Amino acid sequence: MDYHADTDTWHIHPNADRQTDYLLADKLQRAAHLLQGSSALMIATGEGMAADSGLPDLRDAATFSHTWPALARQGLGFEKMTSPQAFDEHPATAWGMYGQRLNLCRATEPHAGYTLLRQWGQRMPHGCFVFTSNADGRFHKAGFPAARIYECLGSIHRLQCTTACGAHPWQTGHLHPQVDSATLEWQGDLPHCPRCGALARPNLLMIDDGQWNPIRSTQQRMLLDMWLDSTPSPLVLEIGASRAVATVRNFTRRMQRRGSPLIRINLHEANIHNPGDIELALEAKEALEAIATHLPQGG
Numbered sequence: 514m515d516y517h518a519d520t521d522t523w524h525i526h527p528n529a530d531r532q533t534d535y536l537l538a539d540k541l542q543r544a545a546h547l548l549q550g551s552s553a554l555m556i557a558t559g560e561g562m563a564a565d566s567g568l569p570d571l572r573d574a575a576t577f578s579h580t581w582p583a584l585a586r587q588g589l590g591f592e593k594m595t596s597p598q599a600f601d602e603h604p605a606t607a608w609g610m611y612g613q614r615l616n617l618c619r620a621t622e623p624h625a626g627y628t629l630l631r632q633w634g635q636r637m638p639h640g641c642f643v644f645t646s647n648a649d650g651r652f653h654k655a656g657f658p659a660a661r662i663y664e665c666l667g668s669i670h671r672l673q674c675t676t677a678c679g680a681h682p683w684q685t686g687h688l689h690p691q692v693d694s695a696t697l698e699w700q701g702d703l704p705h706c707p708r709c710g711a712l713a714r715p716n717l718l719m720i721d722d723g724q725w726n727p728i729r730s731t732q733q734r735m736l737l738d739m740w741l742d743s744t745p746s747p748l749v750l751e752i753g754a755s756r757a758v759a760t761v762r763n764f765t766r767r768m769q770r771r772g773s774p775l776i777r778i779n780l781h782e783a784n785i786h787n788p789g790d791i792e793l794a795l796e797a798k799e800a801l802e803a804i805a806t807h808l809p810q811g812g
């Protein structure tokens with residue numbers, strides 16, 4: 514999207530997916546006004562927030578096949594490799610897949626939209642809280658306080674035991690994955706639980722996952738509930754949360770019922786003609802940067 518200062522208008526790049534939003538400039542202005550007048554900011558994000566960071570969305574079967582064609586050739590499809598079954602039946606490959614993704618998460622930086630969100634939250638008297646289905650650790654990396662982040666699907670930067678031995682999920686800092694790029698197999702000893710010695714796995718909520726250890730996520734959720742007790746109707750800024758991952762959308766709806774105003778940023782699933790809320794059919798980073806130009810000092 515380009516801003517044309519001479520006519521004070523936004524021109525959206527030609528894209529077959531997009532409807533023309535004739536009210537876009539007005540909505541950006543209203544979004545900026547809401548941000549300036551709010552005392553607390555609830556940031557609720559889904560996979561669209563991470564897409565701009567160059568990380569593929571692996572909860573989508575087509576993206577999975579495109580990212581790891583070698584697995585598809587071995588008959589190891591999306592459903593099998595994104596469930597705990599993968600660590601039981603193909604541990605070296607499952608670990609290779611996650612090791613490669615961990616390396617990618619560590620190597621890429623959060624985009625400029627994260628910095629804008631952090632700055633906006635810092636200016637508000639009650640600050641901000643993040644509710645995210647992204648397991649990539651971007652908000653931690655962008656400098657948000659750990660006590661203000663709820664990762665509802667867990668984190669790729671934490672491991673857990675594959676048995677219920679009672680070990681608390683632990684950090685991946687000591688792990689330096691070496692992965693064979695041709696076979697996608699983990700090289701060297703597979704990570705094990707420091708408490709009982711059983712195979713470890715990422716502390717991510719996978720598909721059909723009866724083994725996920727939710728203790729860390731539950732603790733984060735308790736901190737969120739405490740924050741919401743003191744800030745009952747924060748402004749909700751929902752970004753890139755598709756209907757397919759209903760957790761974030763459901764949370765947004767609950768917040769609306771509590772009286773929170775909503776700004777929704779969603780390239781494919783915004784209803785741009787809804788007069789009740791501010792809905793922007795844009796990508797995460799471009800929408801946040803566009804709102805910033807309507808704020809004093811450009812953000």
Ligand SMILES: [Zn+2]
Nearest residue numbers: 674678706709
């Ligand atoms: Zn264990």
